[in-house]
Amino acid sequence: MTRYAIDRAHNTLLAQWSTGLGDTATVVARLTHDQLHHNTRRLAAELTRLSHVCWRSYTHPPSAADRHGPNSLGWHRQQERDAFTTILPTISTTTQVPAKPTTTKVEQTAHAVARTLRILDSSQLTTHITTDVAAELAAIEQAERGDLSERAQQATALSREDASxxxxxxxxxxxxxxxxxxxxxxxxxxxxxxxxxxxxxxxxxxxxxxxxxxxxxxxxxxxxxxxxxxxxxxxxxxxxxxxxxxxxxxxxxxxxxxxxxxxxxxxxHGIHEIEQRITAAHELITKAHTDHPDIDLGPDTIYLPxxxxxxxxxxxxxxxxxxxxxxxxxxxxxxxxxxxxxxxxxxxxxxxxxxxxxxxxxxxxxxxxxxx
CATH class of the missing domain: 1.20.120 (Four Helix Bundle (Hemerythrin (Met), subunit A))
Structure with missing residues (x-):
């Protein structure tokens, strides 16, 4: 996912992502000195969160879910993926719009970005943010197609529930x-x-x-x-x-x-494996008490991954x-x-x-x- 940060030395908003071997960064927008630091930091945090919830649709695709009926895991994942179409219209809107119930994390996070942009009140900043988010969404769609070049290369650092x-x-x-x-x-x-x-x-x-x-x-x-x-x-x-x-x-x-x-x-996911781990842990404790009674090993001290x-x-x-x-x-x-x-x-x-x-x-x- 892309992480956003404020470069105080140059008063810029940066976007940074992994390339599989090291990270790369780019300047998203130059900030003005009248914009309060806590508002620009909030914007960076919300953009990072937006990237996170969007890339989750890549790492946890609907196709990998066990169930796909109404209100199932697959259904909810598809709702999140379908909400991608609402992101750019939401954050590019400079005027306050009546609040509507949002059911997806994608929509909720996009609205949080839009609210902070309205507080910062800069049409130029909004344009730069919209352009960068559009590039981020395009990278996710590109990764979904199996092309991990350019900005989509950040997928090489992620773990996916499915494989092309x-x-x-x-x-x-x-x-x-x-x-x-x-x-x-x-x-x-x-x-x-x-x-x-x-x-x-x-x-x-x-x-x-x-x-x-x-x-x-x-x-x-x-x-x-x-x-x-x-x-x-x-x-x-x-x-x-x-x-x-x-x-x-x-x-x-x-x-x-x-x-x-x-x-x-x-x-x-399932209890069979954890049952095996617990059984093995109990056997280890029993053996330790028999062979090495001086070792303080018990249910509260053993490490169980x-x-x-x-x-x-x-x-x-x-x-x-x-x-x-x-x-x-x-x-x-x-x-x-x-x-x-x-x-x-x-x-x-x-x-x-x-x-x-x-x-x-x-x-x-x-x-x-x-x-x-």
């Missing part, structure tokens, strides 16, 4: 070019679609590494443990286990991301885990093969890396039907 098949295919092609990830991979592809493609390539890496080394896939996954991300191993294990049972990458990744998004909204992913950024978090998993497979592949090479004819790291890349491409290419 075109975006998944693009991510698959980029990984084929560079299975460890690339600059283009992070700035051109929606991270949910990228995570689906990365899960496909990660499982291919696990498969060829297990074949090459004789190490069981479970032990390969365990090698991908990250000290600074203790739950990363859990998501990789879930993906490996499910794909080893024949599940498609999309059907494995989407529930993980959606569950984390629900947790971010303050909801638990509701999801294995970062709820604030589940898709980018999962994508990081998967690319780290591919890198881990390469290191296992390399060290195992190096140890087996005759001392008088060692295989160079460059040759081994090329062999690994060739083999992983062959493995991933042979399973394309399990991507979507």
């Amino acid at each position: 098949p075109l975006q998944i295919s693009q991510a698959d092609r980029l990984l084929c070019d560079s299975p460890f990830g690339s600059h283009e991979f992070f700035i051109q592809v929606d991270p949910t679609a990228a995570a689906i493609a990365a899960a496909h390539w990660y499982y291919a890496a696990v498969t060829i590494t297990a074949q090459r080394t004789g190490i069981h896939p479970v032990h390969i996954v365990a090698s991908a443990e990250q000290p600074d991300k203790p739950l990363a191993l859990e998501s990789l294990t879930d993906i490996t286990t499910a794909m080893d049972a024949g599940m498609r990458a999309r059907h494995v990744v989407m529930p993980l991301i959606r569950n984390a998004l629900h947790v971010a909204d303050g909801h638990l 509701l999801t294995s992913l970062d709820p604030a950024r589940p898709a980018p978090d999962l994508l990081d885990n998967l690319l780290h998993g591919i890198e881990t497979c390469w290191h296992l592949y390399y060290h195992h093969t190096s140890r087996l090479s005759p001392s008088n004819s060692p295989t160079s790291p460059q040759d081994l890396r090329q062999t690994f890349l060739t083999t992983i491409r062959q493995e991933a290419g042979s399973r394309t039907e399990r991507l979507l």
Whole structure:
């Protein structure tokens, strides 16, 4: 989403958004010195809020809802998306209009922007704001079509409840070019679609590494443990286990991301997973009391995560885990093969890396039907 701020040094209103790798900013409007600071700050806050509720229609599309009847979740999401058409007429109106009941967050936030603009009482400022909001809405619509260039590039930092098949295919092609990830991979592809493609390539890496080394896939996954991300191993294990049972990458990744998004909204989607976590926690407490009675571990002291992913950024978090998993497979592949090479004819790291890349491409290419 776009964040708006006041540059006091130059007395300007700025718009800033992520590009996947770093942020970019642009000047929206120059402010006048007679405009009170608290009013311009309020305008910046309301524009940020408007961007947030509008981009939520992208990250939480009506098509991803479980129900679509009257007053259902899908129905309410469609109402929010349909309200996009009211935004520009609302904020461009310089005169007070009779208040009408508004049922969507999009309309409520647009009216809040319009009220502050009327207080600031500058037709030039209103024109600049209207132009910038129009560009923001166009970026959202562009992202919905799968084009993440220019201002729509901010979608590369968001987690979506759905993924475009075109975006998944693009991510698959980029990984084929560079299975460890690339600059283009992070700035051109929606991270949910990228995570689906990365899960496909990660499982291919696990498969060829297990074949090459004789190490069981479970032990390969365990090698991908990250000290600074203790739950990363859990998501990789879930993906490996499910794909080893024949599940498609999309059907494995989407529930993980959606569950984390629900947790971010303050909801638990289903109780089966949390029941398993609670059971595991009780078993851990019992074992700790038996093996280490001196450790003060109880129901009030144990940390129980509701999801294995970062709820604030589940898709980018999962994508990081998967690319780290591919890198881990390469290191296992390399060290195992190096140890087996005759001392008088060692295989160079460059040759081994090329062999690994060739083999992983062959493995991933042979399973394309399990991507979507």
